Amino acid sequence: MAKVKFQEIEFNGQKIILETGRLAHQANASVLARYGDTVVLATVCLGQLKEEQSFLPLTVDFEERFYAGGRIKSSRFVKREGRPSEESILTSRLIDRSIRPLFPKDFFYEVQIVITLLSIDPDHDPVILAMLSTFAALNNSSIPWDGPLAAFRIGYLSGEEGSFLLNPNNSELLSSDLDLVASVSREGVVMVEAGANQMSEETVIKALEFAQGKAKAVIESLEEFQKEAGKAKMIYSVKEVNEELHNAIEGYINEKISEGILGPTKAERESARDEFLEELFKVFEGKATKSEMTEIFDKMLKKLVRKKILEEGVRPDGRKSTSEIRPLSIEVGVLPRTHGSAVFQRGETQVLSTVTLASTSLELLMEGPLGEETRRYLHHYNFPPFSNGEVGRMGSPSRREIGHGALAERALLPVIPKDDVFPYTVRVVSEVLSSSGSTSMAATCGSTLSLMDAGVPILAPVSGVAMGLITDGDKFEILTDIQALEDYYGDMDFKVAGTEKGITALQMDIKVKKIKHEVMVKALDRAKEGRLFILEKMLQVLPQTHSNLSSFAPRITKVMIDPKKIGEVIGSGGKIIKALQEETNTVVDIRDDGSVFVSGATDEEAKRAADKILALVREVQVGEKFDGRVVRIMDFGAFVEVLPGKDGLVHISGLSDQFVENINDVVKVGDAMRVKVTEVDMQGRINLARIIPGQDELTYTSRPRTPRTGGSSMGGRSSGGRSSSGGTPRSGYTGFGTPYHQKPSYRKS
16 A cells, blocks of 8 residues: 655645645556645546547546535435536636646647535535645656646725735635636646726736735745655657658648738638648648648647748738737617627627516525525526537536636626615526637626616626737737637637726636736726627617516515514415415515515515515504405404404404303304404414494493303303413413414525
8 A cells, every 4th residue: 555645735824735645556657635624535547549630638526525514415316416516517627737848749638637625614614625636646757747836815894095805715705896716837827717896907917916025935845745745757659650641741831821821700611721722632631641631730730820920920810910809799678578688799790689577586596515505696698519610519517518608607796786675586698609719808898888778777788808929939828709710729718808997707717827917907997898898889779778578577675674583474384475475466585584576576565565574563552554365253352453464353342332142143244344452462473353333433332351150140151261360261272373483494695
C-alpha cells in the first residue's frame, strides 16, 4: 500500500489539508482535501489514445452527495442521487475551463477527472476546494500538464475605502458586491467567472490583481506536494506525420487558398470551405485520410485568419476594425400571448427571448446537501442544432446550454427588483435561432429587452459583448464582438455584461497558458465601449420599461400578517385557505415571516382575496358590530360568522326578547343576523349579542346563565355555553369555532 502523504496550505488564516495514498489507490492519482468540515476526493484516470481525434477527450464531473450534509433526498420514491444539479455542472465547467489550456496540444489520451463531495459545512466553499484538489491530483499524476494553478473566490465590501474578501463564507457573500472565481498561474490569470453589483472595470482589475498576489504561496505548496507524492510524467505517443506528404498538402493549400474563402456570411464561408476540401480530397485521395487533410486545412486557415487580423486589421467577415460591432437588429413585443418578448440580432447571431410571470408559489425549489433553497428569477438558454444549420440531438440541455444560461441569468440578477417591489416569479427563455458567435451575450441583451417589454421594473438595462484575442509573441489584438471563426481560431473568449454604471457578469476562457495584465485591462476597456454602444441601440428601440403588465400576466398583491396567525389563514388541514382560493379564483403563497402573496387573473380578484386574508387575522374588538350569518346551531345558542373563518356565540337567551323553548324556532343555519361583540375571552373566543332589527343601538338582553332546576318555569334546562356563573356546556360541546392554531406544514421561502 502506498505511503500516506500530507500537505498543508495556509488559506485565509485557515488550513487546507491535502492527503494522498490512503483512498482510491487504483486511480492514476487521487487527493483527499479538507477545508474546515468540507471534504472532497479528487481522482484522475488516464484512458486510451484517441488517434482519430484532434482535441483532448477530457471529462470533468463534480459529484454531489446528499450524505455530505447529513441529508436524505426528500423524494418518497427516489433516494439515490440522480442527474447532476446545475451547481454541480457549473462547478465541473469551472474546473474544465481552468485545466484544459494547460495540456499539451498534441496530447489526445482520454482523461477523466471525478471530484466527489464527501462532507460539507456552509462556511467552507466546496467549489474552491474541488478546484484545488483537482490541480493537486493532476500535478501528482503521470499525465503531462503544465500546472499547478491556484484558485480563489474573491468578494468585495464597498465603502469609502472598499476591501476585498479572500474566499468569503456564505454570510459574507450576502453582503458582498462581487463574487469572482479565478484560476491563476504564476504568470497570469487562466480562468475567470464573476457576478458583480454594477462594479467598475477598475475594481474588477484590482480583484484579479488581489488574486494574483495570493497565488504564489498556494502554487509553491502544490509543487512541494508533487515532490513528495508525485509520479514521473509519462512519455506519450504522438501521431506520426509523413513530413513530405504534409508539406505537399500545405503547399497545395497555400497555392490554392484565397481570401474568397473568408466570405462575409457564415453560409458563404462554409460553402467555400466545403468546396475547397472536396477538391483537396480528390487531389490527395489514397495518400492521406480526409481527417488528416481537414486538420491541415484548418491549421492553414487559422494562420490566414490570424495573419489578416494582426497585419491588416481585417476580420473574417470583412470588418475593417477590431473594435467594430456587427449590424444590430432589435424587435420587441413579437409574440402575442407571451408576457414579454424580444428578438435581438447581431450579425448572423439571432436570439428570441421570452418572459413568463407567475406567482411566487412557482419559484424553483432546489434541494442539495445543505438543504433547500428557492430562486425566483430563472433564465433558460436553448441551442437547437438548426441554429447552426445542422442535424443533431434534441433533448435535455447540454452542459454548454446550462453554462450559457447561468451566465446570462447572473448578468441580469443584480437588476431584478426585490419581491417586495415586484412579487413575481420570473422565467426568461432564450431561444438561439441562428448562431455565429456570442450567443450568450445576445441572450443577455434579449433578456433585458423582453423583461422591459413585460413591464418588469428592472433597476437598469443590461447589455453584453464577447471579446476576443489574437496573439503572436508580444504582439496582440483585442477583438470586439467576436464571431464564430474568431472564437474558434482565437486565443480568448471574454464575455462582459453590465449596465451603464458597471459590470454585472463576466466570463473568460483562454486557449493559451495565461493572459497578461495589460491584455485584461485593454479588453475590459474595449468591452465597456462595446456594451455601452449596444445599450444605446437597445434603448433607441425601447427607451424604458413598459408601465403596464401584459393583459395575460397574473396580478399579484402582497400583504403582511402576524406569523403567529398563519394557522388561522390556513385552517385545519388547509380547509380555510383552500376554500378561499377556490372562492376567489386565486393562488395564495404564505411565507414563514408572514408575507402573503396573492395571485389572480385580475387586480380585483387578487385584492378581494387579500382583503379576506386580512379579515381572517383581524382582531375583533368589543363593541364592534357585524352583519353576520349563522353557521352552526347548538342547544345553547347560535354561532354567527362575523369575519371569514371567525365566528362567535349568541347565547340562546339573547336570540329573542321572549323565552326560547326550541332554538330552531327562532334561527336557522344561513340566516343573516346583525350582532355586537360583547366579550373576547382569554382564549380568543367571541361572545355576541343579537341587535334588535331596526334598533342598531339595542340588543336583546341575555337571560342569566345559571343552571335551572327541574321545577322552574324554564323546564329545567341548563343555560350551557360560557356562563360566568359556572354553568358548563352540554355534552358534545368542545369549544368555539375552528381549531385555527394548528401549525401548518409548508415549505420555507
